[in-house]
Amino acid sequence: KRARRGGVFNIFPADLKRMDSMALARKGFDRILVDAPCSGTGTLRRNPDAKWKMTPERFEEHRHDQLAILKAALPYLKKGGKLYYVTCSLEKEENEQVLDLFLAEHPQLRPVSVPSFGEPAGMGQRLWPGEENDGFFLGVVEKI
Numbered sequence: 659k660r661a662r663r664g665g666v667f668n669i670f671p672a673d674l675k676r677m678d679s680m681a682l683a684r685k686g687f688d689r690i691l692v693d694a695p696c697s698g699t700g701t702l703r704r705n706p707d708a709k710w711k712m713t714p715e716r717f718e719e720h721r722h723d724q725l726a727i728l729k730a731a732l733p734y735l736k737k738g739g740k741l742y743y744v745t746c747s748l749e750k751e752e753n754e755q756v757l758d759l760f761l762a763e764h765p766q767l768r769p770v771s772v773p774s775f776g777e778p779a780g781m782g783q784r785l786w787p788g789e790e791n792d793g794f795f796l797g798v799v800e801k802i
Contacts, residue, residue: 674730686736694724694756696747700785700793717751724756732764735801740770743782743797753795754780761799770798 661669669691670682677683697720698708728743735741743760745752757780761767769781776785782797 674727677734683734686739687734688736688739689742690731690735690739691742691744692727692731693744694720694727694752696720696724696745696752697749698746699748700746700787700795703787704792717749720747720752721756724752725759728756728760729763732767732801737801740798740800741767743799744794746792746794748784748786748793748795750779753782753784753797757781757797757799766801767799768802770800772796772798 661667672680672683697712697717698705699712702709724743724745728741731741743753743757747753757769761769761781772781772783774783776783778784779795780797781799782795784795785791785793787793
């Protein structure tokens, strides 16, 4: 919904569990956006009750899920393609550390610099919440 409101119509949401059966996926994608499940610390302005659900165990569960999703998406990325990793978390454990682990396990990837729009965060950018926006993280890797 938000993409359409922003005038973006060339997004193809996909269920990673069903990608093998899709002809388009077999060709590979130039760009993949992983909007990973996370703690949502960047949305506390709009969802203040979320802070009561945060525990160290939940952060570890999120990191495990985030890495699993990135690994599942990787086979569908063409050589030279870019994978965009986004969370609405402000936490290093769910952002920089996840990308560091992912890159360490996949030598066929390299980090791509992200245009500055917030605060540098490892190989990505973190935008802090404001009056008009939620906080989030963006990191990009390229398959070489």
